[in-house]
Amino acid sequence: MKIAMIGSGYVGLVSGACFADFGHTVVCIDKAEGKIEALNRGEIPIFEPGLDALVAENVKAGRLSFTTEFSGPVSEADVVFIAVGTPSRRGDGHADLSYVYAAAREIAESVKGFTIVVTKSTVPVGTGDEVERIMRETRPDADIAVVSNPEFLREGAAISDFKRPDRIVVGIEDERAREVMTEVYRPLYLNQLPLLFTTRRTSELIKYAANAFLAMKITFINEIADLCEKVGADVQQISRGIGLDGRIGSKFLHAGPGYGGSCFPKDTLALVKTAQDNDSPVRLIETTIAINDTRKRAMARKVINALNGDVRGKKIAILGLTFKPETDDMRDAPSISIIQALQDGGARIFAYDPEGMEASKAILDNVTYGNSPYDIAEGAEAVVIVTEWNQFRALDFQRLKSVMAKPLLVDLRNVYTPDEVKRHGLAYASIGRGTSAMVVPVSEAAE
Template identity: 45%
Template structure:
């Protein structure tokens, strides 16, 4: 099929590249000339495992252009995958990029084409786009569908090619047939399809993210309770996660969720609900708990450093909001770094992939590629992002170069006994009284 993808961010570029490897002819459109030049040279503009190789693999069927109308002129499917950030009021969703993309392709869209909204957008956005298309192209009956994405940064290619499910939101039989052709490779592999209305499909994405965020907020609260009760959060998570009604994923405590999706999507969902007179108490509570988590983690670090971080040198390991990405948007690690700087600490920061992006948002810190070098001369080390390389650190070597001996493991990557054997005063999350981990078993699911 001939496909036009508007937007070359995490969703648009991964979607376009994967579709090209499926045999479709894809043109990805963007207005960023520098990014287009990178892509034309086969260079991925951000870190996503496997994307660089995928771009090289699909280049024969994948091209890039700044001209939306030209790319859409012969397309059977036009996928809109642009940003939908929070609006300036901090409650609504800014649809300006999405609407601009629709307006850019509308004049050239073939009447038989299907416009697919992959950007996460509030319920009713598809209806508004359909109305806009009727105004711009009254002679055509262009179908509009919602096909939400469920891509995890760091696993986006696998999630696209081997998804848990695919959601088609449309009242058009033609649009559904086109979407089934577009995703034929996945459907032939037995991937389940949820075929529903456009408005329901829009809500599916928000509900999914809200539920995942709820699990994270829940286990964080349980971790805090474990520290009060001298119990082990990892064993609690194991004990409940083996129940198939609950599941083991998203049951690891941490400094809070971040990234470009969960924070904004919960706020947007709560705003939509309030606008319709149906406040979502759980969703609003989860969003507030995540904000409170940042303060609680800063307090935990401060207490571990003796109650005052002024003039303390603290190494923060991790800048990305999660491993296997260079995305620092709403990163809990950077929120902590900014708070520690504001409190008078000297912050040294390391990350395997996200240092360049972190430099642009945290100018007051020092940056190091090597985590051991980052920790040299520091009073404390904070593990903020669960990069595998941090789980494999030689703790004796790490401790040897430090001035102090405090290890604050906000991802529970290390066994408390091993940390103490290396000379550290260890603080984790939900590992016994105060998170000190005296009796942690570190039981893992087989």
């Protein structure tokens, strides 16, 4: 099939490359000339493991191409995907749908023959109705079917998620779309993966409901972690104990500094606004957002407390800046609030991240960046693990201790066990481990 992908950002580029790998002919369209020129040179604008090779392979095979030209590829397409950004709108928190609606108008002006128009972007309930209204107003004679097909891609594992999904959700109002969308996903459907057809509004809400539920799981276990520290329990054993219950599951039960990224903060807020507009408040999700916002700065207080309540003038080394490993995405990353709170206390911040430092420079001020964990740890009074990159899971503690001013590791991801760190003579603080989460005095750790 011929597919036009409007938008060559994270969702559009990953989806376009994977559809091309299925054997479809895909044209990714973007108005950003610099981005398209870079893609045509083989330069990938985002970090996603395996994406560069997948793009190169399908470009070479002639199944994937990139252009700023709109009307030609759209007029030839059987299916047009809208994969543009829907950021939180400034001032009120609603999803900004201006890019979606602009794409709908341009698509309407260009389509020829029966065409499926698919919203791949994350959009509030009722957006598909408005997209269809706009298109029919723009081109009353256009033969279209507007479909909702939300993405469920995790940054850092997007290709695997696309090719081996838990489910594929397709919301339709025109039965003609069922056969076409089945053909689009045929390579996956043949593997008996669940292809769930719903109404369009149901499909749109599934995406928001899924992200909100996962955000609540993260927030729930973070609150349990705080309780563990008060009563002397271990949150990791609790996570395992409740995660083995098939009704609950083990995923998203890892205590840490709070959630961030491109989806959870934006989508939970948009769902709250949608619910308020429809006089049906979602109080659990409202509370989830509030708890997550305050937790990030609370993690800075944990670092300050580990340094006897004062970080003024002290050098603190931050390991990990992105909101999760295997991405360069800094959007709503916990590191931002943590670093800013430490700076408010007078700390000098040095940071290292395998992929996120360039993006961080546009967000954070007065941060010194280094080339390795040991580079930024030199002379530091604390090393703080904020993002659990694999290369931080096997630190050379003796080397770390030898270059630090004081041997203190604050582990906000529970990468290590208390005994392991203390055995190497470092003071240690972690999340939700009762007395084990408390700091061993540096003087004792050094003995």
